[in-house]
Amino acid sequence: MQSSQQITIDRPAASRAGGIPDRLPQRPTDLLLRWEVLLLIFLALVVLINVQLSPFFFDPYNLSDATFNFTEKAIVALPMTLLIIAGDIDLSVASIIALASTAMGAAAVAGASTAVLLVLGPLVGLACGILNGWLVTAFSVPAIIVTIGTMSLYRGICYIALGDQAYKNYPDGFDFFGQGYVFWVFSFEFCLFIVLAVIFGVVLHRTSFGRRVYAIGNNPTAALFSGIDVQRYRLVLFALVGLFSGLASVLLTSRLGSTRPNIATAWELEIITMVVLGGVNINGGSGTVPGVFIAAFVMGFLTFGMGLLNIPGIVMTVLIGFLLILAIALPVVIRKLTSARRRSA
Amino acid sequence: MQRRQVLAASAALGLAFSAGSSFAADKARIAMVVKALGIGFFEAAHRGGDEAAKELGNLELIYTGPTTTTAEGQIETVNSLIAQRVNAIAITANDTDALVPILKRAMQRGISVISWDSAVAPAGRQANLEPSSTKLIGETLVKLAAAPIAGKGEIAILSTTPTATNQNNWIAAMKEALPSQAGLKLITTVYGEDLADKSYRETVALLQGHPEVKVIVAPTSIGIVAAAQAVEDQHKVGQVFVTGLGLPSELVGHVKQGSVASFAIWNPVDLGYAAVYMAYDIASGKVKPSPGASFPVGRLGARSLDDKGNAVLGPPTIYDKSNVEQAAKLF
Numbered sequence: 099m100q101s102s103q104q105i106t107i108d109r110p111a112a113s114r115a116g117g118i119p120d121r122l123p124q125r126p127t128d129l130l131l132r133w134e135v136l137l138l139i140f141l142a143l144v145v146l147i148n149v150q151l152s153p154f155f156f157d158p159y160n161l162s163d164a165t166f167n168f169t170e171k172a173i174v175a176l177p178m179t180l181l182i183i184a185g186d187i188d189l190s191v192a193s194i195i196a197l198a199s200t201a202m203g204a205a206a207v208a209g210a211s212t213a214v215l216l217v218l219g220p221l222v223g224l225a226c227g228i229l230n231g232w233l234v235t236a237f238s239v240p241a242i243i244v245t246i247g248t249m250s251l252y253r254g255i256c257y258i259a260l261g262d263q264a265y266k267n268y269p270d271g272f273d274f275f276g277q278g279y280v281f282w283v284f285s286f287e288f289c290l291f292i293v294l295a296v297i298f299g300v301v302l303h304r305t306s307f308g309r310r311v312y313a314i315g316n317n318p319t320a321a322l323f324s325g326i327d328v329q330r331y332r333l334v335l336f337a338l339v340g341l342f343s344g345l346a347s348v349l350l351t352s353r354l355g356s357t358r359p360n361i362a363t364a365w366e367l368e369i370i371t372m373v374v375l376g377g378v379n380i381n382g383g384s385g386t387v388p389g390v391f392i393a394a395f396v397m398g399f400l401t402f403g404m405g406l407l408n409i410p411g412i413v414m415t416v417l418i419g420f421l422l423i424l425a426i427a428l429p430v431v432i433r434k435l436t437s438a439r440r441r442s443a
Numbered sequence: 444m445q446r447r448q449v450l451a452a453s454a455a456l457g458l459a460f461s462a463g464s465s466f467a468a469d470k471a472r473i474a475m476v477v478k479a480l481g482i483g484f485f486e487a488a489h490r491g492g493d494e495a496a497k498e499l500g501n502l503e504l505i506y507t508g509p510t511t512t513t514a515e516g517q518i519e520t521v522n523s524l525i526a527q528r529v530n531a532i533a534i535t536a537n538d539t540d541a542l543v544p545i546l547k548r549a550m551q552r553g554i555s556v557i558s559w560d561s562a563v564a565p566a567g568r569q570a571n572l573e574p575s576s577t578k579l580i581g582e583t584l585v586k587l588a589a590a591p592i593a594g595k596g597e598i599a600i601l602s603t604t605p606t607a608t609n610q611n612n613w614i615a616a617m618k619e620a621l622p623s624q625a626g627l628k629l630i631t632t633v634y635g636e637d638l639a640d641k642s643y644r645e646t647v648a649l650l651q652g653h654p655e656v657k658v659i660v661a662p663t664s665i666g667i668v669a670a671a672q673a674v675e676d677q678h679k680v681g682q683v684f685v686t687g688l689g690l691p692s693e694l695v696g697h698v699k700q701g702s703v704a705s706f707a708i709w710n711p712v713d714l715g716y717a718a719v720y721m722a723y724d725i726a727s728g729k730v731k732p733s734p735g736a737s738f739p740v741g742r743l744g745a746r747s748l749d750d751k752g753n754a755v756l757g758p759p760t761i762y763d764k765s766n767v768e769q770a771a772k773l774f
Contacts, residue, residue: 152527160526167519262605266540277544354514356540358606363513405523410480411510 131432133377137392144396148403155403162283166276166353168372168398169287170195170346171365172391175372176298177338179390182373183302184335185315185382186241188230191343192365193252196357198222198347200256203265203357212272219351220344226252227340231333241336249366256359266356276353287349294342299387311335315382371418372397375425396421470503473722474524475715476517476534477508478561483690484664485535487774488560488715492533495719498741504719505529512604512637514538518545525549531726533718534568535560539608543567555726559718561609562753569725569732571753572718572746574709579758580662581616583707584687585624587761588658591684591704595626596657599649601666601687603637613662630656635666642669650677661687667706671697691762691770698767705763712774714756717743721754 148155155161174191181188201222202215210218226248233244280289302308313321314328322328351357376393378385397418404414475492477485489506496504505524509516514537524532525548532549536542536558546556546567556563559572588598600617602610614632621627630653635642642665649656650673659674661667667689674683680701689706697703720740724730730738734750746754762770 154526154528157526163522163526167522257605260606262607262611264538264540264606273544350515353544354518354538354541355544356538358514358538358541360513360604360606361541362515364511365515401519402523402526405519406527408505408507408523408527411508411516411520412480415510 172394223344231336491712491715514541646673
């Protein structure tokens with residue numbers, strides 16, 4: 099079931115493999131039924147309805163402001179996509195963001211420069227990610243258990259360090275990364291996200307690294323017997339998620355200009371929602387970076403549009419939850435329908 | 444293209460003349476941003492805000508806030524309010540500092556900003572409305588704690604989160620006022636995170652871990668209800684008393700049960716009412732928010748700013764058996 103879905107996704111490999119097809123022949127309707135296409139249509143609908151309902155939506159400054167609400171989460175969603183495709187999950191990302199932010203705050207108080215903070219945040223994230231990956235691979239504990247544990251651990255350290263205090267003495271110039279613009283209305287955060295999305299897209303869809311990630315997610319045992327060092331790959335993916343959580347922490351801390359231990363609370367769920375809405379199979383084995391990329395915009399613009407109409411946040415959460423269930427149910431329903439049709443044919 | 448120029452021009456205008464200039468013909472829009480939706484205290488403040496909006500006329504009140512009490516959630520809310528180009532924002536902040544950059548941006552775009560209930564750091568707002576003075580609340584809480592046990596015994600505090608600005612200020616003021624009641628001994632402070640179930644569990648743990656505690660002071664409208672319920676469920680009514688800050692409508696049953704002897708609260712309806720008036724005063728250009736400035740606040744008269752940009756609504760009112768039922772009908 100999973101493999102049939104994966105086959106339709108890895109188009110580029112076909113050309114490199116010297117014309118040997120790696121998927122079933124496709125009809126035009128199959129293309130239309132691809133998750134990314136459905137998402138794109140949905141995104142267009144969201145934009146269209148918002149433009150109809152609010153005179154403030156289609157304004158470059160407002161749309162730029164709106165991107166700040168989801169860019170940091172979307173940056174973590176990129177490596178999370180790879181991790182979930184490989185069959186793992188990391189629930190500790192929000193806590194890693196908090197811990198990296200706390201570390202940067204403490205360093206800033208001690209007089210660290212902006213350059214030092216820029217290195218320190220991602221480094222702390224990387225360390226957390228490696229610890230997660232090591233615990234998962236060395237002791238063969240399910241990732242969900244390990245990262246529920248480290249979620250409390252990392253967040254707990256922040257509370258011990260800060261209590262009810264806040265770090266807010268960040269050096270001059272540090273605010274650029276979360277508040278600055280590269281040109282016109284395009285923020286630094288947003289441009290960084292675009293660049294990273296392209297890189298992650300290439301890595302997942304055009305390299306052997308990416309193909310191995312799919313292989314591990316589909317069948318880790320088979321992947322191992324095909325000569326893939328599965329445990330090392332998993333460790334690397336956890337480290338990547340940690341590293342980019344640290345990077346997101348730099349951006350968020352810079353945007354807020356302060357660190358409290360409850361920073362980024364509950365972001366892990368929003369990040370994973372983004373990934374699943376992007377069409378990534380929560381059990382691993384399939385999914386694409388473009389899908390997650392579009393899903394980030396769908397979630398961002400949907401919540402921003404509802405915000406413009408002053409729809410209460412509770413209603414927004416209900417709607418996002420509904421979308422998520424739809425995202426999981428729809429492929430299953432379509433598959434059932436098409437297989438029934440094939441049987442009858 | 445033209446749209447952008449108009450926008451830039453209006454932004455420049457906003458900077459040059461303060462926001463008031465822009466709402467002559469249109470209905471003025473004032474946004475009331477709360478810590479999270481669905482909290483009784485803020486719903487009552489909303490009612491006061493609506494009352495003020497009706498009195499002022501030609502005013503649309505937008506009542507909004509995130510679903511969880513986080514700074515990030517409020518930033519998203521403020522972002523959408525900036526995009527809607529509201530005239531003023533009156534906010535009760537989940538984080539003193541983290542909201543400063545976004546509120547600064549709001550002010551740059553010509554939106555008047557005040558904070559109320561839980562303050563924003565001075566750089567992020569033009570004025571702040573304190574529900575009561577911290578000192579007065581601390582003294583009132585100590586008085587409430589002493590009342591049911593004649594000023595002698597062990598007490599504990601049930602707070603919200605360790606990061607909540609106002610909770611920590613009140614607890615600090617309470618500790619300062621504690622020496623006035625020599626018989627009271629503060630044993631511990633526990634945190635219920637403003638969640639009913641967490642507050643309940645923390646209270647049960649407190650009752651079991653510290654059987655010597657006679658009074659639980661919960662300066663939180665969610666915590667006090669959960670604590671009173673826990674005391675009743677543990678059959679400690681008459682041995683342990685819950686007090687603090689809470690809503691009459693939510694506590695009237697517990698006062699009847701006896702788990703709560705008395706409690707205090709400032710009137711959230713008045714607070715929301717005054718906050719909207721102050722936001723309007725600034726946005727309409729009526730009052731320049733500088734030290735000493737006096738704000739007309741409708742039926743409440745006037746409140747003035749101190750040198751740190753703070754105004755005070757008044758001392759909290761104490762409620763007990765004699766007056767809780769009447770107040771419960773209001774909020």
